[in-house]
Amino acid sequence: MTTLRMEEAAHAILARNDRGGYTVPTDRLYPFQWNWDSAFVAMGFATFDVDRAYRELERLVEGQWDDGMIPHIVFHAPSDTYFPGPDVWGTRHRVPTSGITQPPVFGMALRHVHEAALTSGMADAEARTKALFQAALRSHRWWLDARDPEGLGLVSILHPWESGSDNSPAWDEALARVPTTTTTAIRRKDTGHVDASMRPRDEDYQRFIHLVDVYRDCDWDPKRQWKKAPFKVADVQMTAILARATADLTHLAEAFGTEEDRTELAQMRRRLGDGLARRWRPHLSRFVSLDLISGADIEAPTQAGFIPLVALTLDDAQRSAVTAEIGRWLDGMAVGVPSTPAFSLAFEPKRYWRGPVWAVINWLIADGLRLNGAEDLARRIEQSTVRAIENAGFCEYFDPTTGEGLGGDTFSWTAAAYLVLGGRQ
Numbered sequence: 504m505t506t507l508r509m510e511e512a513a514h515a516i517l518a519r520n521d522r523g524g525y526t527v528p529t530d531r532l533y534p535f536q537w538n539w540d541s542a543f544v545a546m547g548f549a550t551f552d553v554d555r556a557y558r559e560l561e562r563l564v565e566g567q568w569d570d571g572m573i574p575h576i577v578f579h580a581p582s583d584t585y586f587p588g589p590d591v592w593g594t595r596h597r598v599p600t601s602g603i604t605q606p607p608v609f610g611m612a613l614r615h616v617h618e619a620a621l622t623s624g625m626a627d628a629e630a631r632t633k634a635l636f637q638a639a640l641r642s643h644r645w646w647l648d649a650r651d652p653e654g655l656g657l658v659s660i661l662h663p664w665e666s667g668s669d670n671s672p673a674w675d676e677a678l679a680r681v682p683t684t685t686t687t688a689i690r691r692k693d694t695g696h697v698d699a700s701m702r703p704r705d706e707d708y709q710r711f712i713h714l715v716d717v718y719r720d721c722d723w724d725p726k727r728q729w730k731k732a733p734f735k736v737a738d739v740q741m742t743a744i745l746a747r748a749t750a751d752l753t754h755l756a757e758a759f760g761t762e763e764d765r766t767e768l769a770q771m772r773r774r775l776g777d778g779l780a781r782r783w784r785p786h787l788s789r790f791v792s793l794d795l796i797s798g799a800d801i802e803a804p805t806q807a808g809f810i811p812l813v814a815l816t817l818d819d820a821q822r823s824a825v826t827a828e829i830g831r832w833l834d835g836m837a838v839g840v841p842s843t844p845a846f847s848l849a850f851e852p853k854r855y856w857r858g859p860v861w862a863v864i865n866w867l868i869a870d871g872l873r874l875n876g877a878e879d880l881a882r883r884i885e886q887s888t889v890r891a892i893e894n895a896g897f898c899e900y901f902d903p904t905t906g907e908g909l910g911g912d913t914f915s916w917t918a919a920a921y922l923v924l925g926g927r928q
């Protein structure tokens with residue numbers, strides 16, 4: 504297909520997954536609005552329909568809780584093709600939602616959409632950005648209060664689903680401590696849509712649902728959850744995305760924030776930047792998350808170790824170490840960057856976050872490399888992502904060893920990544 508036909512196909516996927524101002528990640532497998540999917544999708548929409556890009560973020564905010572949390576799923580309309588649905592979460596928001604969150608790409612997306620609106624000269628852009636800026640700021644306050652109560656400068660996930668990298672080898676040790684018993688009956692639907700060999704295992708799901716049971720029993724109260732959590736990881740990917748989104752909000756605060764907002768955002772940035780910088784491990788050439796229950800570094804190699812580049816300026820030694828390390832991960836791969844490298848014992852090229860390549864992760868890694876002056880590698884990763892999509896279609900993820908498309912198809916965020924990264928070629 505020509506680039507133009509591919510762009511039209513990407514637009515068609517976004518139109519097909521539109522459920523009325525919000526976009527499902529893909530039909531049936533993910534039939535609701537997902538938090539970080541929607542933020543990437545909004546940036547994709549901003550390449551051709553800025554009004555619709557704002558709408559995506561506005562509909563996501565309909566799910567924001569009074570305490571500021573933006574949940575990971577907003578159940579705008581019922582569907583029986585997904586487990587666990589609203590009945591399992593048992594939250595009390597007026598629009599039904601899940602009770603956990605997801606990476607706060609929202610602030611990055613808001614700046615992106617706002618800048619597209621300025622370019623296109625949209626009339627109501629100011630008012631829309633202003634309202635969404637306030638929502639984003641409230642959510643960042645929630646992150647620091649609820650997920651860094653001890654002031655580490657790192658925010659924690661209490662559930663692997665929050666990371667977006669559900670079955671990453673990074674969680675193996677911490678998740679193994681979580682019991683497999685559940686009070687909720689598990690009725691997986693995902694393996695009816697996608698081959699089980701590409702999805703998390705049943706045992707993972709037992710632990711995932713055990714965690715949901717524990718937090719529902721805490722009435723979704725952040726302080727009670729923090730005390731009770733059997734899984735608590737200060738995650739460098741999450742912290743980096745929050746830090747980067749904080750920088751983007753700082754930029755927007757020049758026009759839309761008060762003096763106090765600007766001071767507060769500057770403090771947040773410093774706190775997160777310092778926290779992240781302490782997670783650099785020279786012997787691994789990447790950043791590592793911290794298991795707050797065992798107190799140990801999580802050294803398993805995963806894509807998360809490179810995401811801090813979106814928020815930090817590396818020194819020369821770090822920059823050359825990271826670029827060499829990413830080069831090693833790309834070596835021998837048909838398409839990179841693998842979510843787990845082939846040299847790791849945990850590598851499974853087709854199983855979700857244990858090896859496959861994700862277009863939106865490549866988008867973040869390329870952005871981080873470019874911010875750190877590694878333009879050539881950034882372009883190489885962007886080009887190989889665009890080529891992978893052109894060869895295999897708008898799949899959920901790709902086998903790094905063959906480039907085969909895997910998981911769900913006609914995926915919204917892959918379409919968005921194509922539009923944004925393709926536009927940079």
Ligand code: DGY
Nearest residue numbers: 575586664667669693
């Ligand atoms: C799932 O159900 O696969 C999701 O990743 C949870 O958000």
